Amino acid sequence: MTTLILVAHPQLADSTSQxxxxxxLPPEASIVWEHLDAQENFDVAQEQAQLRQADRIILQFPLYWYAAPASLKAWEDTVLTRSFVYGDHRYPLADKELGVVVTTGMPAKAFQRGGAEGLTLDASLAPLAAVAQRAHIRWLPTFAVHQFGYLTETQKLQLVVDYQRYLTQPQPDSLTNRQAWFAQRLEQMVAKLPADQQATGRLIATTFDQSRADLDQLADTLAMIKETEDD
Amino acid sequence: MTTLILVAHPQLADSTSQxxxxxxLPPEASIVWEHLDAQENFDVAQEQAQLRQADRIILQFPLYWYAAPASLKAWEDTVLTRSFVYGDHRYPLADKELGVVVTTGMPAKAFQRGGAEGLTLDASLAPLAAVAQRAHIRWLPTFAVHQFGYLTETQKLQLVVDYQRYLTQPQPDSLTNRQAWFAQRLEQMVAKLPADQQATGRLIATTFDQSRADLDQLADTLAMIKETEDD
Structure with a gap:
């Protein structure tokens, strides 16, 4: 799977979250990373080719005034020509996935009616989601990071894993897909271990696989119990 | 009343609607007109001073991908600093009016659930409306022009008047405010007539005033009838 990350941020070097x-970024994955603000003018043909080649497109930006920074809109206005997106009823981006990684300076609770921001993230991103819909792209649940600067070290470690999964894990974000993703990552890590630690590594991987099997059984049992319950 | 019109359009000279x-533009009115795309970099202090001086702010643009062109977002991101808009709980733009003049290539019916665009204009403009809310600015009903190129000459004549009213007529857009606006315009026109036509002009103005009085009476009667009706 190829993931294309388009980053919109006017001062990228100063952004600790970016x-x-x-x-x-997961080192093993096939990832194309682009900083939109660094482009003087967009090479439309190249940007469109990049989109065609991607399986998952990630738009990554801080929320400025309930929307992405101007550079992302400039990219949309220039690269997403109508003929490219839905001309002649051809949809070259159909069934690709679109994820949004958005950082906000305000806490999550601000983005609701009566909250300090007064508008939900979903409502802020509705214009982007409409573009995805027009292009027949699948819209992924938003990856929002609120007040990055206040995260603890533990929360940041968790964020690394969650972010990597958002970039590369197959959707939907189910237990099965999550387990498969972790198993694959473990395998890659074990393969990189020095020869004398390979045995230990394989033992961990085997234990993990066994846990997955146990979890699968538990999930089946749980599903059976739920089926016999009333609403 | 001073009206500030901020136009966002990347190819203004080629736009017949713009x-x-x-x-x-009404020649007698106090209007400041600015083309945002013509600015290389925004003079933040000057833009903010312009906003302070305006009573009504008009954002005028074609709808590109469910939002304004990038130049308007660049203006927002640069000029609307947080400290200016709501810093220290001072709101220098409070109680000013914000109107949006938006042109679309698709007909009005496309902007609904199930329509070709799939998103309402209100939902497309929600991020802008949230900015207005944050700044304690009064949001005016949107002035939307769909498929300008297909308008008849009669529709265009009507559009001139409606547009001028949107720029300068006191809100709300009630019968009373509309009549007062037309009366004022008529007065200005009569004043410009050659001396030998002044008498005719004054006659028209008097007749118009009489019609207004009649209409006021009719409106009162109608209100009384409505009050006696059930829901």
């Missing part, structure tokens, strides 16, 4: 995301 | 709007 630098954090960049350092958190 | 050229039409520009030619339709």
């Amino acid at each position: 630098q954090f995301f960049k350092a958190s | 050229q039409f709007f520009k030619a339709s």
